[in-house]
Each structure stands twice: as structure tokens, then as C-alpha cells.
Amino acid sequence: MNLILLGPPGAGKGTQAKLLEEKHGLKQLSTGEMLRAAVAAGTAYGKQAKAVMDRGDLVSDDIVIAIIADRLNAPDVKKGFILDGFPRNTAQAEALDAMLKSKGMKLDRVIEMKVDDEALVERISGRYTCAKCGKGYHDKFEKPKKPGVCDVCGSTEFIRRADDNEKTVRDRLAIYNKQTAPLVAHYGSRGSLTKVDGMAAIADVNRRIEEVLNGV
Ligand code: AMP
Numbered sequence: 001m002n003l004i005l006l007g008p009p010g011a012g013k014g015t016q017a018k019l020l021e022e023k024h025g026l027k028q029l030s031t032g033e034m035l036r037a038a039v040a041a042g043t044a045y046g047k048q049a050k051a052v053m054d055r056g057d058l059v060s061d062d063i064v065i066a067i068i069a070d071r072l073n074a075p076d077v078k079k080g081f082i083l084d085g086f087p088r089n090t091a092q093a094e095a096l097d098a099m100l101k102s103k104g105m106k107l108d109r110v111i112e113m114k115v116d117d118e119a120l121v122e123r124i125s126g127r128y129t130c131a132k133c134g135k136g137y138h139d140k141f142e143k144p145k146k147p148g149v150c151d152v153c154g155s156t157e158f159i160r161r162a163d164d165n166e167k168t169v170r171d172r173l174a175i176y177n178k179q180t181a182p183l184v185a186h187y188g189s190r191g192s193l194t195k196v197d198g199m200a201a202i203a204d205v206n207r208r209i210e211e212v213l214n215g216v
Contacts, residue, residue, distance in 0.1 A: 001026060001080040001216065002105060004087075006183060007113030008176040009169065010124040011198045012205060015136070016113070017084045019206050024213075027077045030084040031064050034071075036161075056168040058088055058175060065095045072103060080108075089179040093186050108216050110187040111209055113198035117173055124169045131157035 001024065005013040017028040035053060038046030049059045068086055071077065087093040100106060115123075126139035132155035137144060144151050150158075163172065187193040194212045198205060 001108045001213065002100075003081070003108060003213075004083045004110040004187070005113060006110055006180070006187070006193075007198055008115065008117075008120055008180075009172045010120040010127075011113040011115045012202065013084045013113060015202055016205060016209060017082045019202075020082055020209070020213075023210075024080065026080040026082050028082050028084055029068065029071050029077070029086065031059075031067060031086040031088075032084075034067055035059060035064075054162045054168075056163050056171040056175065058179065061089070061091050061095070064088075065092060065099075068096065069099055072099060072105070087180075087183060088176075090182060090186065093183050107187075107192060109212060110183075110193045111212060112184055112193055112195045113205070114195055115198040119199060120173060121166060121169050124164050125166045127164060128158050128160045130155050131159045 003020070003026070005017055007013050014028075014030060014033075017030065020026055021028045035046070035049050039050045039053065040046070045063050049063065052059050064086060068083075072081070083096075087096050122140070123138070126141070127136060128138075129136050130150040130153060133150060133153040135150055135152045136142070137158070148156055150156070163169075184193060196205060196208050196212065200208070
């Protein structure tokens with residue numbers, strides 16, 4: 001099964017993608033994670049992307065389209081994939097349509113996760129992860145049981161994304177509303193889009209997505 005999770009930054013796409021990955025063996029393809037890995041590794045396109053990402057702008061279509069084209073050729077997407085953070089504008093959506101067609105693949109469903117802007121700013125500006133195991137936390141909504149110690153692996157080191165501050169979040173939301181939100185019409189007109197309430201608790205959102213997938 002091939003899916004797109006569409007929604008603004010902080011809607012919970014990554015969290016839900018990981019749950020679907022575990023349960024169904026689908027592969028999460030997060031362009032944001034791939035770009036952050038490229039930045040950390042200091043690759044050529046990582047160096048190019050870093051400043052753009054830090055200020056919350058979109059990295060060039062050529063780069064992200066090439067990354068996805070490459071990933072769709074890998075054997076680990078054969079069982080299915082979940083696109084998280086791609087496509088982010090009409091040019092990327094059209095490139096994806098062409099890519100899937102040329103590979104004889106199809107999209108089974110686009111799930112739009114709806115969350116209001118103020119809730120997103122609060123969610124994103126408080127989030128951080130364990131530097132060792134990647135477990136996600138939040139200053140207000142999900143603190144470690146013992147302050148400063150990861151519940152899962154006991155590490156005392158945590159990281160915050162450079163782009164998870166209020167100013168950048170507001171810029172990222174403005175870009176989402178202008179460039180990415182029109183994709184709701186792109187997929188909606190084909191009848192392949194389902195809206196899900198992303199304001200609900202993680203388990204409830206997951207249950208709702210599973211119901212949608214049962215109907216595919
Ligand atoms: P995310 O983890 O999806 O919030 O992405 C973090 C940042 O990576 C974004 O703010 C962009 O700078 C960049 N990025 C991720 N995916 C894309 C994409 N599909 N197109 C352009 N830039 C992207």
C-alpha cells in the first residue's frame with residue numbers, strides 16, 4: 001500500500017508514519033529526515049540545504065525530487081511506502097505522478113491531517129528528541145518521567161531541531177498554507193484524499209487512519 005501523509009509541520013505525520021511502518025511493514029519516506037541526515041553527514045546537497053532549512057524555506061524541487069526518485073528504486077519500498085513531507089508543492093506532486101507512472105506504481109490514499117495553526121506552534125516549539133534513541137518529548141505534553149533522563153534508553157542528551165523555534169515555525173506554516181495546502185485540491189479532485197482530525201490523541205488519530213486503510 002502506498003500512502004501520502006499530507007499536513008502542516010507538527011501535524012503528527014512522522015509519529016503516525018512510524019506507527020504504520022511498524023504495523024504494516026510500510027517504509028516511511030520523510031524528505032525532512034533524509035535532508036537532516038545529509039546535513040549531519042556534510043554531503044554536497046546537505047551543505048546546500050542547511051541554510052534553507054534553518055530558516056524554514058523549502059529546499060529546491062530538483063534536490064527533493066531526485067532524493068525520492070532514488071528511494072523509490074530501492075527494494076525496501078516494494079511492500080509499500082508512506083510519503084511524509086513530500087510532495088510539498090504542485091511541481092513536486094506532478095513530478096511524483098510522473099515518477100509513479102513510469103515505475104508502474106500507484107498511490108492508494110492521501111491522508112490529510114488537519115490541525116489548527118496555534119496548536120501547531122505550541123506543539124513544534126516545545127518538541128525535542130533523545131540524541132541517542134530518537135524518542136520524542138515535549139516541554140509541556142510529554143516530559144521524561146525523570147527530568148533530563150530518557151525513559152527509553154537512559155541517555156541524558158537531547159536535541160532540538162534548529163528550525164523548531166516560534167519564528168521559523170510561523171514561516172513554515174505560511175509556506176505550507178501557500179504552497180502545500182493546494183495539494184488538497186490536487187488529490188481531492190481524484191477522490192483519493194481522506195481528511196483526518198490531527199488534533200485528537202495519537203492513538204485516536206492512528207485508529208482513524210487504520211479505519212481509512214481498511215477501506216482501501
Ligand atoms: P520536515 O521534517 O518535513 O518538517 O522538513 C524540514 C525541512 O526540510 C523543511 O522546512 C524544508 O526546508 C525541508 N524539506 C523537507 N521536505 C521537503 C520538500 N518536499 N520540499 C522542499 N523542502 C523540504
